[in-house]
Amino acid sequence: MNLRGKTALITGASRGIGRACALKLAESGADIAVNYSSNKVLAEEVVRMIRQMGRQAVAVQADVSRQKEAEAMVETAIDALGGLDILINNAGITRDALLIRMKEEDWVEVLNTNLSSVFFTTKAAVKYMMKKRRGRIINISSVIGMTGNAGQANYSASKAGIVGFSKSIARELAQRNILVNVIAPGFIETDMTNILSEKQKDAILSMIPLGRYGKPEDIANLAAFLASDESGYLTGQVIPVDGGMNM
Numbered sequence: 401m402n403l404r405g406k407t408a409l410i411t412g413a414s415r416g417i418g419r420a421c422a423l424k425l426a427e428s429g430a431d432i433a434v435n436y437s438s439n440k441v442l443a444e445e446v447v448r449m450i451r452q453m454g455r456q457a458v459a460v461q462a463d464v465s466r467q468k469e470a471e472a473m474v475e476t477a478i479d480a481l482g483g484l485d486i487l488i489n490n491a492g493i494t495r496d497a498l499l500i501r502m503k504e505e506d507w508v509e510v511l512n513t514n515l516s517s518v519f520f521t522t523k524a525a526v527k528y529m530m531k532k533r534r535g536r537i538i539n540i541s542s543v544i545g546m547t548g549n550a551g552q553a554n555y556s557a558s559k560a561g562i563v564g565f566s567k568s569i570a571r572e573l574a575q576r577n578i579l580v581n582v583i584a585p586g587f588i589e590t591d592m593t594n595i596l597s598e599k600q601k602d603a604i605l606s607m608i609p610l611g612r613y614g615k616p617e618d619i620a621n622l623a624a625f626l627a628s629d630e631s632g633y634l635t636g637q638v639i640p641v642d643g644g645m646n647m
């Protein structure tokens with residue numbers, strides 16, 4: 401995949417899937433804006449690694465659940481890198497609880513961080529991309545957005561929302577040569593899933609035909625393809641990367 405000369409903003413790129421996407425796109429030649437919420441040290445480490453590859457990189461702090469911060473983040477990325485070709489909306493959180501025990505703040509925080517953030521960031525980025533008449537938007541949903549999961553009504557709703565949002569804007573933006581696709585990861589080994597008990601992890605593993613958990617790089621490889629010219633006839637799609645868990 402050749403992304404030389406392209407610039408990318410990746411939300412939640414200090415850790416996990418976002419970090420792997422940042423490193424993979426940089427390895428493929430892109431310059432990267434690394435968004436983070438609170439882990440400055442980790443974000444700066446990602447920036448250092450990218451610069452060592454000979455690419456430009458900048459760390460941009462922003463809580464993407466807040467519209468003003470998301471807009472400022474997009475502006476900072478464009479100013480620092482001289483443009484924006486690729487946006488990966490990856491930042492996300494869980495606040496799991498059965499419905500009966502789910503607090504309003506668990507609902508609001510997850511919906512704002514996982515879904516409203518995608519609206520805020522995409523709207524700001526698309527204003528720029530429309531003028532350039534090109535762009536790639538890659539939104540990270542989850543298989544849970546399609547199947548649902550007990551204890552994750554808020555998370556599942558946010559991830560299903562990303563699918564509807566992405567398909568709608570894929571239709572709106574196709575004429576401007578802005579392609580919008582969704583990656584739906586299955587179980588990927590990151591801080592988000594490390595909090596599960598061994599019993600929960602074993603139960604999930606038994607449902608994965610490929611017999612292993614996913615790695616952040618499994619998602620990053622697809623993100624690099626979706627960011628590249630090779631995927632130029634692909635828009636409005638939801639692609640699961642889940643080891644065959646939900647065929």
Ligand SMILES: NC(=O)c1ccc[n+]([C@@H]2O[C@H](COP(=O)([O-])OP(=O)(O)OC[C@H]3O[C@@H](n4cnc5c(N)ncnc54)[C@H](OP(=O)(O)O)[C@@H]3O)[C@@H](O)[C@H]2O)c1
Nearest residue numbers: 412414415416417437438439463464491492542588590592
């Ligand atoms: N892991 C999985 O199995 C899995 C499966 C399906 C979908 N996903 C989705 O993939 C995405 C990445 O997940 P992950 O497993 O890599 O998570 P993770 O390891 O917990 O990392 C989350 C990232 O999001 C950032 N973040 C959180 N809240 C933010 C906010 N308000 N503003 C800006 N950044 C924020 C964090 O920044 P800080 O480091 O600064 O806190 C961190 O970089 C999420 O959308 C998640 O729902 C994950």
